Amino acid sequence: MNSIMYSQLPILLIDDDLVVLEIHSTALESKGFRNILTLTDSRKTVQFLEANPVSIILLDLMMPHVTGLELLPLLTRDFPHIPVIVMTSHDDIETAVNCIKVGAADFLTKPVESERLLLSIENALCVNELSRENRSLREYLLNDRLEHPAAFDAIITTSKKMRAIFKYIEVIAKSNQPVLVTGETGVGKELIAKAIGALSGRKGAFVTVNAAGLDDNMFSDTLFGHKKGAFTGADQARDGLICTAEGGTLFLDEIGDLNETSQIKLLRLIQEQEFYPVGSDVLKKTDARLIVATNHDLSAHIAANKFRKDLYYRLCAHHIQIPSLRERREDIPSLLDHFLEKASTSLNKPKPVLSREVTALLSTYHFEGNVRELHAMVFDAVARHTSGLLTLDCFVGLSENEGSPVRTELLVPSKAVDDVLYGFFGRFPTLKEMEDYLTSSAMNLTCGNQRSAALLLGIARQTLSKRLGNTE
Numbered sequence: 150m151n152s153i154m155y156s157q158l159p160i161l162l163i164d165d166d167l168v169v170l171e172i173h174s175t176a177l178e179s180k181g182f183r184n185i186l187t188l189t190d191s192r193k194t195v196q197f198l199e200a201n202p203v204s205i206i207l208l209d210l211m212m213p214h215v216t217g218l219e220l221l222p223l224l225t226r227d228f229p230h231i232p233v234i235v236m237t238s239h240d241d242i243e244t245a246v247n248c249i250k251v252g253a254a255d256f257l258t259k260p261v262e263s264e265r266l267l268l269s270i271e272n273a274l275c276v277n278e279l280s281r282e283n284r285s286l287r288e289y290l291l292n293d294r295l296e297h298p299a300a301f302d303a304i305i306t307t308s309k310k311m312r313a314i315f316k317y318i319e320v321i322a323k324s325n326q327p328v329l330v331t332g333e334t335g336v337g338k339e340l341i342a343k344a345i346g347a348l349s350g351r352k353g354a355f356v357t358v359n360a361a362g363l364d365d366n367m368f369s370d371t372l373f374g375h376k377k378g379a380f381t382g383a384d385q386a387r388d389g390l391i392c393t394a395e396g397g398t399l400f401l402d403e404i405g406d407l408n409e410t411s412q413i414k415l416l417r418l419i420q421e422q423e424f425y426p427v428g429s430d431v432l433k434k435t436d437a438r439l440i441v442a443t444n445h446d447l448s449a450h451i452a453a454n455k456f457r458k459d460l461y462y463r464l465c466a467h468h469i470q471i472p473s474l475r476e477r478r479e480d481i482p483s484l485l486d487h488f489l490e491k492a493s494t495s496l497n498k499p500k501p502v503l504s505r506e507v508t509a510l511l512s513t514y515h516f517e518g519n520v521r522e523l524h525a526m527v528f529d530a531v532a533r534h535t536s537g538l539l540t541l542d543c544f545v546g547l548s549e550n551e552g553s554p555v556r557t558e559l560l561v562p563s564k565a566v567d568d569v570l571y572g573f574f575g576r577f578p579t580l581k582e583m584e585d586y587l588t589s590s591a592m593n594l595t596c597g598n599q600r601s602a603a604l605l606l607g608i609a610r611q612t613l614s615k616r617l618g619n620t621e
C-alpha cells in the first residue's frame with residue numbers, strides 16, 4: 150500500500166484515553182495515513198458510523214459506559230463490511246480467542262509498536278478489499294447476467310458453462326413445452342429442474358416421479374391414478390401425480406428406463422395433454438408442465454430400438470446438457486467448502502481444514518459420481534476425522550487402493566504439446582528428464598508424501614520409492 154491509498158481510507162480510533170488516541174494518530178500519520186477519525190465515548194459509536202462511513206476500526210476493550218467487549222458483537226453484526234482491530238492492555242489469550250470468534254480482524258496488546266499496528270491495518274484492509282472485490286464480482290456474474298439469480302442459489306458453481314445454462318433456463322422457463330435435462334448421474338439434474346420450476350411462474354406444485362424400476366402398471370397408476378375397483382386392492386379411487394402437479398410442474402426422472410408401453414402413454418400425454426386413469430374410460434385433461442431427465446444417451450437408445458424417436462423429439466423441445474464435474478473442475482473448491490460446512494453442521498463438528506495433499510488429489514480425481522460422489526466423500530471424511538485437519542486417511546475413496554481413478558489431465562487445449570515442453574525445458578526433453586521433473590513436482594505438490602505423490606503419478610508407492618533412491 151502507498152500513502153496515496155492511505156489518505157483515501159478513513160480510520161476510526163475508539164478509546165476513552167486521549168493520550169492513546171494522540172499516540173496512535175501520530176503514528177499512523179507518520180506512516181502515510183491522513184484521514185484519522187477519533188471517538189472517546191463508545192456510546193456514540195453506532196450513531197457515528199451511520200453518519201461517517203469508515204474503512205477500519207481500532208477498538209479499545211476497556212472503556213466506561215459501553216466496553217469494547219460489548220460493542221464488538223454489535224459492530225460485526227451491523228457493520229460486517231468494516232474490519233475491527235481490538236486493542237487492550239490485558240494480555241489474555243481467552244479474551245483474544247473470544248474476540249476473534251466474534252469477528253475481530255486482529256487482537257493487539259498495548260503498548261502496540263507502530264510497525265505491528267501498521268501491519269495489522271494493512272492485512273485487515275487487504276482482506277476487506279478482497280472481500281469487496283469478491284462481492285462486486287459475484288454481483289457482476291449473477292445480477293448483471295441473470296435476471297433471477299436467487300433461483301439458482303441451491304446450485305454451487307463458478308463455471309461459465311453452468312452460468313450459460315442458467316441464462317438459457319431464464320429464457321425457456323415460462324415456455325409450456327417439455328424440457329429434456331441430460332447428464333451423468335450426480336451432476337444435479339433435479340436441481341436444474343427445480344430452478345426451471347421456480348422460474349416458470351406456475352402456481353402449482355413441483356412434483357417428482359422417478360421412473361427407474363417402474364413397470365407399465367406401476368407407471369400408469371403412479372402417474373395417472375386409478376378408479377375404484379380398477380384392480381385388486383383398489384378399494385377407492387386415487388388421483389395420480391399428474392393431477393397433483395396441476396397448474397405446476399411434473400419432473401419425470403430416469404426417463405431412459407421407461408418401457409415401450411409407458412413411452413406410448415407418455416407420448417399421448419405430451420401431444421394431447423390428456424390421459425385415462427387406470428380402469429377408467431373418462432378422459433382427463435392436464436396443464437402440468439413436463440420436465441424429464443436421464444443419464445442415458447437417448448440417441449444410442451433410439452439406435453438400439455430402446456427409445457421411441459417420436460417421443461424423443463417431443464421431449465427435447467428444450468434440451469439442457471449438464472456438464473460433468475470433470476468438465477468444470479473450477480467448481481471443486483467451492484463445492485468442497487460448501488460440503489465441509491454442511492457436513493460439519495450436520496455432524497455437529499467444527500469445520501475442518503483440508504490438507505494440501507487431499508486438495509491436490511481431489512483436483513485431479515475422476516469423479517464418476519460427479520457432485521453426488523464428492524458430497525458423499527466429504528461427509529464420510531468429516532465423520533471419520535478426529536482433528537482439525539482432513540488428511541488422506543479420512544478419504545477412503547482416495548487412499549484405500551492405488552487403483553483409484555485419479556487422472557492428471559493436460560489443460561492446454563490451444564497449444565501443441567511440444568510447445569509446452571519447449572517452454573519448460575528450452576528444448577525437447579529426454580524421457581529421463583521428464584520422469585525426474587514429474588516425480589519432483591508430485592513430491593513438492595504433496596509435501597513429500599510418497600503415497601499421495603504415487604497416486605498423482607499413477608504408479609505404485611514402491612516404484613516411486615525406488616526412483617527416489619529410498620529403501621523400504
